[in-house]
Amino acid sequence: MDNSSPTPTQDSPAQSDSIALETRDLSLWYGDFQALFNVTVEIKHGIITGLIGPSGCGKTTLLRCFNRVNERYGYVTTTGEMRVLDKNIYDEDVNILELRKSVGMVFQRPNPLPISIYDNVIFGMRVHADKGQYKKADYDEAVEVALKEVFLWDDVKDMLKKKATGLQLEQQQKLCIARLLPLKPKVILMDEPCSALDAEGTEAIEDLMSNLRGKYTMVIVTHNMAQARRASDECLFMLMGKLIEHGDTSQLFLNPKEKDTENYVEGRYG
Amino acid sequence: MPLIPKTDGGSIHWTLLREKIIEILIYISGFSAIIFVFSIFAFIFKEASGFVFSHETDWSFFFFNAAWQPLPEESATYGAFSMIIGTISVTLVAMLIAVPFGLGLAVLVSEFCSPKIKETLKIVIELLAAIPSVVWGFVGLKLMNYVLVNFFGAQVGSNLFNGGIVLALMSLPIIVSIAEDAFKAVPDSYREAAEALGATKWQVVYKVLFPAAKNGLLAAVLLGVGRAVGETMAVLMCTGHNLNNPFSSEFPFLNIFDPIRTLTASIAAELGEAPRGSEHWQALFALGLLLFAIIFVINLTADLVVRGIKQEES
Incomplete structure (x- = not known):
């Protein structure tokens, strides 16, 4: 793959100094199995951060902590602190529904809901709206803006009432990103968003990510190291539930500090 | 020792026959469900046919009239x-x-x-x-x-x-x-x-x-x-x-x-x-x-x- 080109770190936006996501001594157990060990990390605002590591290293688990979607499984216990936009999300007074509104998530397999494309895009809006808060015109506009932002408008504008599950996988995944946007999230989490897509679809999603860059803080889990190099500004390398290294993507790939990182990025295991 | 040990022909014959019988029994139990359904339908239809095909039966009366008075027969x-x-x-x-x-x-x-x-x-x-x-x-x-x-x-x-x-x-x-x-x-x-x-x-x-x-x-x-x-x-x-x-x-x-x-x-x-x-x-x-x-x-x-x-x- 052509990865000799410089990573986009240089032109990262100015606000990248402020911190969007932060964990302190975060540990997590699934029942008796410990999946995360004292992870402490700061993820900067407005850039794309890649999460890499071999299977089972805890990168998806960490990602799923950021909007507490992990808690869908009843047997998860967490210790430590996790701050999103400077608020500890494990505080008592945190409204989990509001948290999920501002921290959106894109899953490994495109999972549009089995309703129309239009209804998919405004699903989040409807769920969070007070009675009578939006009129049809508001919804129409939100749908158009969101679909344009993910480059899907031209493909689907004549079939908005069709079922979303009938779209091609690539379009489905774009739709899954589009439905987050009307909620004006601060953070978008992506769990291997391209693993079900072919090369073209992957490229389309990556284009889309770079289009959204700067407006949202994005965290992407990926198995594809070439993709991490192409698409991310900073990278986290994890191994066995521990955070091993965090740095600029170019530096992490070309000049890793840790031996484990070097072995992984050179493909000696994983 | 030969690869396939010799047995007397009778025993092999018996094994094959037994397989065949079991197979037939399974088929019979499968098809019997179908046979039962159709025979029940045929039975009801046969018993009802005198009424269904009679010239005297007025279907609009049957469906839309409330008078069900089997007695007196006349x-x-x-x-x-x-x-x-x-x-x-x-x-x-x-x-x-x-x-x-x-x-x-x-x-x-x-x-x-x-x-x-x-x-x-x-x-x-x-x-x-x-x-x-x-x-x-x-x-x-x-x-x-x-x-x-x-x-x-x-x-x-x-x-x-x-x-x-x-x-x-x-x-x-x-x-x-x-x-x-x-x-x-x-x-x-x-x-x-x-x-x-x-x-x-x-x-x-x-x-x-x-x-x-x-x-x-x-x-x-x-x-x-x-x-x-x-x-x-x-x-x-x-x-x-x-x-x-x-x-x-x-x-x-x-x-x-x-x-x-x-x-x-x-x-x-x-x-x-x-x-x-x-x-x-x-x-x-x-x-x-x-x-x-x-x-x-x-x-x-x-x-x-x-x-x-x-x-x-x-």
């Missing part, structure tokens, strides 16, 4: 309207009760309660299905009768509402189990997607699960309807067995404390008294044919709806 009239209306009304009342409760229970069992409560609930619901219909009849005749007369002010305890409640309880298990299957078949990724967007559990249920499972839920309701239409003993005991039209053109349009009489109950009550082969006998079999047709259509529709789901999934 001036007998066979109008099934009241029984058709009776079956429709009691099924309607039963479904008005059973569908909301059944779907609600299915949602509770599949989405909300802990595994322990879930297991308990499922066993209890299955127990409902294990109660014989004559026992349900007792419940209606003794318990519900008393309750309806003393607490609801009904003139007669055995009535449409009584039968409807008992039928609702009887069709609840099938509605719950099919609806629960329908919810279980909805991929978890849908729930996860909706929850990650900040939907509450209840929003997930009615905005995602209901649209996603609607075919399965429809099948659940249809099978419940089929169960209610076909039930005999309990409705015979609970509904008062009285030819009557509970619908009215004035409010409340359906008098739920009226006694009624259903197709099934009429057959059960009268077949023993009708002389074999008489016109009365044949008319009762014509009722049976009508029931057969109704339930066949309902079950076929439910089956097609369920097949529709499977094709969508693949």
